[in-house]
Amino acid sequence: MDIAVLGMGHMGQALAGRLLDAGHTVAIWNRTPGRAPDLVAAGASEAPTVGEAVTGVDLALSSLSADDAVREVALGDGGVRAAITDGTAYIDTSTVSPTTSRELEAVIATFAAMPILGPPAGVGGGTATYLLGGNEAATRVVEPVLADLTETVRRYPTAAQASAAKLTANVLLLDAVVALSEATAVGRAGGLDDDQLRELLEGTPLVPGVLGNRFDGVLTGEQEAWWSTALGAKDARLAVELAATAGRDVPATAATRDQLARAADEGPDGADIATVSNVYR
Ligand SMILES: NC(=O)c1ccc[n+]([C@@H]2O[C@H](COP(=O)([O-])OP(=O)(O)OC[C@H]3O[C@@H](n4cnc5c(N)ncnc54)[C@H](OP(=O)(O)O)[C@@H]3O)[C@@H](O)[C@H]2O)c1
Structure with a gap:
């Protein structure tokens, strides 16, 4: 073709x-x-x-x-x-x-x-x-x-439903990246080091499988980039706006949007969504 x-x-x-x-x-x-x-x-x-x-x-x-x-x-x-x-x-x-x-x-x-x-x-x-x-x-x-x-x-x-399906799935992924970033921030605040955080969380059911290729990136704040913080923030924003069309607030996803936007502002151009964890350092 x-x-x-x-x-x-x-x-x-x-x-x-x-x-x-x-x-x-x-x-x-x-x-x-x-x-x-x-x-x-x-x-x-x-x-x-x-x-x-x-x-x-x-x-x-x-x-x-x-x-x-x-x-x-x-x-x-x-x-x-x-x-x-x-x-x-x-x-x-x-x-x-x-x-x-x-x-x-x-x-x-x-x-x-x-x-x-x-x-x-x-x-x-x-x-x-x-x-x-x-x-x-x-x-x-x-x-x-x-x-x-x-x-x-x-x-x-419809095309609109296909786009809504994509945003639905991305909410889970993006919120999970931010939740893992926050969990590691809480652990560090309590004195846990990276080895202890890895032993506690990596490969366990606590961390969704979809984060398998980003666990290390979130923990270290360094990750080969293929999905940028700027585009992640854009997707979370679109999800918040879509929910609002039905009068629904999705505050956790709004927080995800804000953290990814901050990471995009503060980090290098094109940095991967896993580096949102740097916002918590
Ligand atoms: N990366 C992922 O893991 C992933 C996964 C699923 C879906 N997506 C989605 O797939 C799409 C592409 O993502 P990506 O990661 O490939 O993005 P990307 O690497 O940042 O590339 C963005 C592309 O958009 C072009 N562009 C931006 N503004 C433009 C404009 N005003 N007019 C014409 N072209 C413009 C850029 O052209 P220039 O080179 O000229 O800047 C570039 O070709 C996005 O909607 C993203 O949300 C990404």
């Missing part, structure tokens, strides 16, 4: 790499050009504009930081909507608000949302979970491609 991938961050590069490995023809585009030389060396063609990347392809995928980026790339001058015909399905894999996904589904007949649960390495290795919902014209096109991406797909009737 002819596929365009828009956005060459951690996730976009993993997605494009997996599609190339599966034998698809892949065009890539990134706002800042030249971010993915390895993919170009592996056979991807880098397009200078969104329009040139998506014109004539069967499927255009985007993986962008947040709502404003997706709106700009999808709906702006020279964006996806202006460039594609009904022959191209457009699927956004970014973590965005249900409001943005709903709007795109309403104005692009071939749009679906397909946020991804799992890290870039999970995308590359085919173990991530894909949350798919949107217009049937888009979901029909992506089904055969999904078989190359993963064995785990959750399907929703």
Whole structure:
């Protein structure tokens, strides 16, 4: 299949790499050009504009930081909507608000949302979970491609629900990272050292399995980065805003948002969510 991938961050590069490995023809585009030389060396063609990347392809995928980026790339001058015909399905894999996904589904007949649960390495290795919902014209096109991406797909009737599902899952993960940071802060305040904290907590049912690849990062405050504190704060904010649309307060997630935002302000650019523990040092 002819596929365009828009956005060459951690996730976009993993997605494009997996599609190339599966034998698809892949065009890539990134706002800042030249971010993915390895993919170009592996056979991807880098397009200078969104329009040139998506014109004539069967499927255009985007993986962008947040709502404003997706709106700009999808709906702006020279964006996806202006460039594609009904022959191209457009699927956004970014973590965005249900409001943005709903709007795109309403104005692009071939749009679906397909946020991804799992890290870039999970995308590359085919173990991530894909949350798919949107217009049937888009979901029909992506089904055969999904078989190359993963064995785990959750399907929703609307794009907004797919985005809501992603935020639901991320609340558990992000709140857990902050809870583990706070538990270690409490232990240290009581005089426990890192070896004692490790012996008490690591690999036990007290720490959710989803934190298995971040236990050390939280404990030491150092972690190879693949999910930034800034994007984690954005996801927690979107979850708080979604709950508010139904009149619900989610104060623990609001605290998670604030701690991740503080970590993003105080830490190095792009630092991983595990380093939120440094806020407590
Ligand atoms: N990393 C993870 O573990 C993970 C897991 C699941 C879901 N996600 C979600 O997947 C999406 C991508 O995440 P990521 O980790 O790949 O992010 P990332 O590495 O920070 O990359 C962000 C991408 O968005 C682009 N971008 C930002 N603002 C833009 C704008 N106004 N116009 C055009 N492009 C813009 C960046 O382009 P430049 O290079 O020009 O800055 C870059 O390509 C996010 O929605 C994130 O929440 C991430």
